[in-house]
Amino acid sequence: MNPEDLIMRPIAGREELGLFRRLPYVLNDELDDDLASGRRRPEWMWMALRGDRLVARLSWWAPRAGEAPALLDILDLDDATPGPASIDAGVRLYETASAAVLPAGACPPEYNAFVPSRWRDDATARPAVENRMAVLERAGARPLVERLRLEWRPGTPVAAPNGRLTFRPVAGREELVTLMTRVLDGTLDAHSRADLARMPAERAAAQHYDDELAHYRSPREWWRIGTSPEGEPVGFVIPARNEYNAMIAYIGVLPAHRGKGHVDDLLAEGTRVLAGQGVPRIRAATDVGNVPMARAFLRAGYEIIGQRIDMTWSEGGSR
Template identity: 60%
Template sequence: MRPISGRDELDLFCRLTYTLDHELADDLDAGRRLPEWMWVALRGDHLVARVAWWGDPDPELLDIFDIESGAVDDGVALLEAAFAAVVPAGGTPPEYLRFVPPDWREQPESRRVVEERLAAIERLGARPLVERLRLEWRPGTPIAEPSGRLLFRQPHGRDEMIELMTRVLDGTLDAHSRDDLTRMTPTEAAAAHFDRELAIYISPRDWWRVATLPDGEPVGFVTPGRNPYNPVIGYVAVLPEHRGKGYVDEILAEGTRVLAAEGVPRVRAATDMGNTPMAAAFARAGYVTFEKSVNWSWDQAR
């Protein structure tokens, strides 16, 4: 059990396969992965398990963990060895995320693959956090025309975004936000979300939109952008006092419209399965579920 030596061992690392394999070379070049965060378990020259973290500059997400069929014990052993080297002593391991087919529970092979991996990380103390819908809008899908109820403008800088993001945490249905609020104040949680996600966009912040009533009162916001992989709707929200009035449809449509005007090949988004109002809004806007993710977390240091 050892980390890979570098880019030259990607072929070895990819003898077990996963949907993120095509991103690994670019991630290594960009520093979003490091060879010392990418571990393999070999029996002779045969790959039986692999694990990798993603992050910049520190490992933020355990997003690749693969084992041969039935090799749960080998997977646990590899995770133990890799954790000892990658996770600081006394630190809490980063969240585990795996992309899965939308109907993974109904497909015996997909279910086996997922359940074996989850069994391994559970033995190391991980617990379920949330299951999420991964969504996609495709060019040619109609975008609702503005109704005139709302006006849209660019945000007045980071401070306004943090203030709005703090306000929408009141009553949030998002599992990650609710988890953050167990350890942080709402303002701290909003700032952390901004810095770890929105700040890494490689697109202009003047794509972002604040929705207001005609008198200028903010109603909500949307952050269309590009992360290192896709055009995305990174965050869409309605302020608590304006919820339940259908504004989310108009705000999401505006964000989609901004990206469509850039000629993007697709728009990606995600929301918790339990956030049924947001999932319904994406469905009304023509976003389709192309995948899901299962997210597990460690509640404490190992």
């Protein structure tokens, strides 16, 4: 198989979505909307072609139109091609596309991949996942964390308030950033721990608020702080909607109140808020290693629908 036979280029426009979709992936159904909204651009969606056969593809994504790529969330290979040849094609595609799309010398956006639950035990899924990871490892990325993807569906019982906590809306940015800063003490979340290795907790909390939470279009009145009978904040939960689903965007218990079951009360409140809106599903995610949070979701009736692998480059790392 001659590597020189490969043609690597971005899609010419929406008319080539059919060609780009020839490799299966869970995000294929979202591509039309993402292009229409500006969350993707044709020049970010690259293909490696051998004749009319799609050998590999990738795409970056941004949370809002007009912003720079924030995630590499599609990287697919033709799994019918032998492993080494497929990986080589993926590496060439990533290097060519990133040189054209990403600023020289900048840290590349994080890679997220949706994979089946227990993918390592799946004889079909495991080599496919490992080949994709191998492409990015050769390009300088390293695994950061694996996360559980969870979903609550209508009809699943939601715990009624038990009176241990009183819930009120968040007063504003300052209050929430202060609580987020305190929650970062002892966090088990890998992304938060990576942030804390690079910056103070207050800056990490403020950045998370400004880059993500502040942009949700769902009402801020949904956000809840749980307080003790004495009126002291115990924790908070951020039920929200992004462009795709209702979700539990953030949940945290202050260090002094951990280990007392308050995460169940906070999660139940967030679920009640969203269930009351008649949403078709509620999505959530937590690190595989964050066992207390994962168990809380399962107790609340959320089901595991898959996993996500996150890979990152070091600051100033290879593009």
